[in-house]
Amino acid sequence: MVKAVVLGASGGIGQPLSLLLKACPLVDELALYDVVNTPGVTADLSHISSVAKITGYLPKDDGLKHALTGADVVVIPAGIPRKPGMTRDDLFKINAGIVRDLVKGIAEFSPKAFTLVISNPVNSTVPIAAEVLKAAGVFDPKRLFGVTTLDVVRAETFTQEFSKLKNPSEATVPVIGGHSGETIVPLFSKVAPGFQIPADRYEALIKRVQFGGDEVVQAKDGAGSATLSMAFAGFRFAEAVIKAAKGEKGIVEPTFVYLPGVEGGAEIAKATGVDFFSTPVELGPNGAEKAINILGGITEQEKKLLEACVTGLKGNIEKGVEFVKNPPPK
Numbered sequence: 001m002v003k004a005v006v007l008g009a010s011g012g013i014g015q016p017l018s019l020l021l022k023a024c025p026l027v028d029e030l031a032l033y034d035v036v037n038t039p040g041v042t043a044d045l046s047h048i049s050s051v052a053k054i055t056g057y058l059p060k061d062d063g064l065k066h067a068l069t070g071a072d073v074v075v076i077p078a079g080i081p082r083k084p085g086m087t088r089d090d091l092f093k094i095n096a097g098i099v100r101d102l103v104k105g106i107a108e109f110s111p112k113a114f115t116l117v118i119s120n121p122v123n124s125t126v127p128i129a130a131e132v133l134k135a136a137g138v139f140d141p142k143r144l145f146g147v148t149t150l151d152v153v154r155a156e157t158f159t160q161e162f163s164k165l166k167n168p169s170e171a172t173v174p175v176i177g178g179h180s181g182e183t184i185v186p187l188f189s190k191v192a193p194g195f196q197i198p199a200d201r202y203e204a205l206i207k208r209v210q211f212g213g214d215e216v217v218q219a220k221d222g223a224g225s226a227t228l229s230m231a232f233a234g235f236r237f238a239e240a241v242i243k244a245a246k247g248e249k250g251i252v253e254p255t256f257v258y259l260p261g262v263e264g265g266a267e268i269a270k271a272t273g274v275d276f277f278s279t280p281v282e283l284g285p286n287g288a289e290k291a292i293n294i295l296g297g298i299t300e301q302e303k304k305l306l307e308a309c310v311t312g313l314k315g316n317i318e319k320g321v322e323f324v325k326n327p328p329p330k
């Protein structure tokens, strides 16, 4: 039996992500939680003739507790999205507190659940989640993931003309680091099946993956950021976690994890100088079974990208940790 929960289920990501989870035959129970509109979203999805039994909750009447109790997988797309001109870090002020409070609920009501954080800025909200779980004495680094799959999905899509694959998702295009601008590091030297990016196209492609989020923010012109592609990516990652938990072998996805707590991660932390980092992770019944180090043999260009990534990432991580350890005055 698999119970999946979406926190922020009525939002731009939350609704299509809940639809995909409702339609997924691997999900037996689906609980939706949001501060608004869950009754309507739940009633609507409940008419779909799929396996999952669906329930919806608002904060009243211990809604968060009821949503989370018995959860195996919790996906968090709660929080405000960007408008043109904003960075993801500009969302910290509001989203940091939202993620902190929701993860307090996870620590209390479903401490063993796999927790998948989508809310931005991911580079800071995942460290926030880790600190909250640590403070509650229930932190298992193998069960906490920052969802960076959209960067991978974009890299697969934007390189399709070179991979020549009919289905771009069949390519493996590793993207490592964090989830914002220069902290996003596509490793085109490590693609499989292998293909070459022409030198005169390389820089623009790197920038497109790094700033793909801005393309959508600008096109939506004030109405938010990526929602549908994020629901696709979030579902792809959630489904991978569920399949691995059910015993499927050989599932590897890049994800933002606390390296020192995952087998193989300490070596990557030492090489990069950061404890939270997105790297290909082998998933298994207990979550993140192994962090895979793909830094060996990267090109000089990629080394430079990595340096810029680590500089930005350090500050983002520190900001998240501090927010929980030394909370700002109310």
Ligand SMILES: NC(=O)c1ccc[n+]([C@@H]2O[C@H](COP(=O)([O-])OP(=O)(O)OC[C@H]3O[C@@H](n4cnc5c(N)ncnc54)[C@H](O)[C@@H]3O)[C@@H](O)[C@H]2O)c1
Residues within 6 Å of the ligand: 007, 008, 009, 010, 011, 012, 013, 014, 033, 034, 035, 036, 077, 078, 079, 080, 081, 082, 091, 095, 098, 102, 117, 118, 119, 120, 121, 122, 147, 148, 149, 150, 151, 179, 224, 225, 226, 227, 230
């Ligand atoms: N990780 C990624 O790759 C990625 C990609 C796209 C968007 N995002 C982020 O995901 C977040 C959500 O984006 P969106 O477009 O769905 O926004 P949205 O505003 O459409 O939806 C957010 C939802 O969260 C709900 N919410 C707010 N506070 C809550 C709380 N305390 N508890 C439960 N629910 C709460 C809102 O009511 C709303 O329904 C943003 O922070 C955005 O930046 C991340």
Ligand SMILES: O=C(O)C[C@H](O)C(=O)O
Residues within 6 Å of the ligand: 081, 082, 088, 120, 150, 212, 213, 214, 216, 217, 225, 226
């Ligand atoms: O760009 C954003 O703010 C949303 C998301 O992080 C994205 O990459 O699309």
